[in-house]
Amino acid sequence: MRISVIGTGYLGATHAACMAELGFEVLGLDVDQAKIDCLSRGELPFHEPGLPELLLKHIASGRLRFTTSYEEVGAWADVHFIGVGTPQKAGDNAADLTYVDAATLSLARHITKDSLIVGKSTVPVGTARRLQQLVIKNKNDGVDVGFAWNPEFLREGFAVKDTLTPDRLVVGVDNPDAEAVLREVYATALAANTPFISTDFETAELVKVAANAFLATKISFINAFSEVTETVGGDIRTLADAIGHDTRIGRRFLNAGVGFGGGCLPKDIRALQARVSELGLERTMRFLSEVDEINLRRRDRVVFLAEDMLGELAGKKIAVLGVAFKPDSDDVRDSPALDVAARLFSAGADVNVFDPEANTNAAKRFPRLNYVNSTVDAARDADLVILLTEWAEFKALAPTDLDDLVRGKRFIDGRNVLDMGVWQDAGWDITALGHRHVGQK
Numbered sequence: 348m349r350i351s352v353i354g355t356g357y358l359g360a361t362h363a364a365c366m367a368e369l370g371f372e373v374l375g376l377d378v379d380q381a382k383i384d385c386l387s388r389g390e391l392p393f394h395e396p397g398l399p400e401l402l403l404k405h406i407a408s409g410r411l412r413f414t415t416s417y418e419e420v421g422a423w424a425d426v427h428f429i430g431v432g433t434p435q436k437a438g439d440n441a442a443d444l445t446y447v448d449a450a451t452l453s454l455a456r457h458i459t460k461d462s463l464i465v466g467k468s469t470v471p472v473g474t475a476r477r478l479q480q481l482v483i484k485n486k487n488d489g490v491d492v493g494f495a496w497n498p499e500f501l502r503e504g505f506a507v508k509d510t511l512t513p514d515r516l517v518v519g520v521d522n523p524d525a526e527a528v529l530r531e532v533y534a535t536a537l538a539a540n541t542p543f544i545s546t547d548f549e550t551a552e553l554v555k556v557a558a559n560a561f562l563a564t565k566i567s568f569i570n571a572f573s574e575v576t577e578t579v580g581g582d583i584r585t586l587a588d589a590i591g592h593d594t595r596i597g598r599r600f601l602n603a604g605v606g607f608g609g610g611c612l613p614k615d616i617r618a619l620q621a622r623v624s625e626l627g628l629e630r631t632m633r634f635l636s637e638v639d640e641i642n643l644r645r646r647d648r649v650v651f652l653a654e655d656m657l658g659e660l661a662g663k664k665i666a667v668l669g670v671a672f673k674p675d676s677d678d679v680r681d682s683p684a685l686d687v688a689a690r691l692f693s694a695g696a697d698v699n700v701f702d703p704e705a706n707t708n709a710a711k712r713f714p715r716l717n718y719v720n721s722t723v724d725a726a727r728d729a730d731l732v733i734l735l736t737e738w739a740e741f742k743a744l745a746p747t748d749l750d751d752l753v754r755g756k757r758f759i760d761g762r763n764v765l766d767m768g769v770w771q772d773a774g775w776d777i778t779a780l781g782h783r784h785v786g787q788k
């Protein structure tokens with residue numbers, strides 16, 4: 348079976364390489380010539396553990412190629428996965444469907460053999476049915492083109508593992524043939540007893556946004572309790588551990604900190620609200636505005652704490668450790684860390700930034716921050732150090748790593764990953780989100 352993947356960004360490049368790993372012949376397509384050139388050379392244009400190895404392996408095996416030609420893809424593949432972006436529309440909460448519409452239309456017009464189009468992008472409910480009609484109206488006569496929806500649940504940083512061994516597979520289909528093709532594509536996972544949920548288009552689309560809305564809600568839930576413990580005292584990590592032992596609740600996604608960001612959770616909860624409002628259900632997802640607001644208030648809290656600890660921000664040197672939206676990623680889309688760094692700079696602070704992988708992407712968005720290549724360079728002469736992305740090397744920091752470098756022993760742990768007692772004993776004024784700031788011991 349020959350597979351094409353349309354859109355070779357974080358999702359598409361991963362899907363393409365993993366499909367090749369499963370034994371299929373794969374052709375990845377993107378409209379971005381530079382990206383296609385880069386991938387064709389075996390270079391991954393973003394950071395994702397394990398993916399560069401797969402890319403190189405299957406370019407060498409001949410099973411993985413890249414192109415910008417819809418004509419080539421349409422004449423070649425039996426199954427076409429669509430993984431183009433569905434970002435938030437500028438000035439609006441809704442999803443921008445321009446790319447997914449354009450990709451579907453291009454496919455429909457260029458497919459010259461019987462095949463199946465499978466949407467993977469995250470879309471508002473109702474999109475799949477609309478796109479199916481677009482295909483029916485625009486496909487070539489005499490060619491049988493099926494349509495299905497198969498949302499993707501991979502996490503950046505674990506993209507290869509999540510694609511090869513997913514928690515579950517969800518397919519939205521309207522006929523048994525489409526389901527049979529998808530069962531063949533995912534035969535390896537099915538043989539490993541991965542749950543396979545075959546349903547209609549609407550349920551498949553909704554499962555995806557429901558999962559992200561639930562995860563976002565879980566994070567804002569614990570972060571709301573952070574606002575309480577910051578006021579009355581208490582330990583947010585212990586609280587999360589204690590409720591997490593209840594298997595009905597579970598400990599995962601209860602890490603309090605500067606909140607969620609990235610190319611998915613923030614835009615997906617906004618797009619869900621926009622879509623249900625469009626359907627006349629304005630009140631239904633209103634709680635997600637609160638989830639969003641609680642999340643954004645975490646960033647205000649870090650800026651407030653910095654100001655509180657330093658008296659004023661103007662002229663102060665601040666080391667920001669981490670700007671990626673999460674560790675093991677170079678993605679800075681809607682990154683809480685980068686937002687905080689930029690706000691500290693706007694308030695007059697001199698901001699040194701170090702992220703093991705995301706400096707380059709961050710510099711494209713905020714070139715005026717001072718990007719450096721190590722924690723040591725970031726912390727030298729700093730009046731305050733702020734940890735905002737929990738990379739392993741930051742979690743392993745000890746006071747002795749920074750004691751002789753900084754101008755002021757002040758630390759904000761924006762991800763709740765350090766042992767504050769150890770730092771306090773070493774004379775640091777340290778606080779973490781979800782803890783009352785008590786100052787120096």
Ligand SMILES: NC(=O)c1ccc[n+]([C@@H]2O[C@H](COP(=O)([O-])OP(=O)(O)OC[C@H]3O[C@@H](n4cnc5c(N)ncnc54)[C@H](O)[C@@H]3O)[C@@H](O)[C@H]2O)c1
Pocket residue numbers: 353354355356357358359376377378379382430431432433434446447449450467468469470499500501502503610611
């Ligand atoms: N990033 C993730 O971890 C992840 C996980 C699950 C689902 N998703 C969803 O997958 C989709 C893609 O996300 P992403 O993070 O990979 O985005 P991305 O921006 O990294 O990649 C999108 C790619 O699509 C290409 N593209 C745009 N228009 C095109 C067209 N007409 N034809 C061919 N290519 C085109 C772009 O050039 C880009 O390379 C989104 O809907 C997202 O919500 C992402």
Ligand SMILES: O=c1ccn([C@@H]2O[C@H](COP(=O)(O)OP(=O)(O)O[C@H]3O[C@H](CO)[C@@H](O)[C@H](O)[C@H]3O)[C@@H](O)[C@H]2O)c(=O)[nH]1
Pocket residue numbers: 469499500501502503504559562566599600601602603604605606607608609610611612615672673
């Ligand atoms: O306890 C937690 C867990 C996560 N986060 C933050 O939440 C954001 C999102 O994290 P994560 O969900 O791991 O990253 P993504 O790669 O964006 O993955 C989410 O978004 C993808 C795109 O839709 C989905 O496929 C995944 O299932 C879903 O987890 C990051 O900023 C994290 O720092 C927290 O603040 N606390």
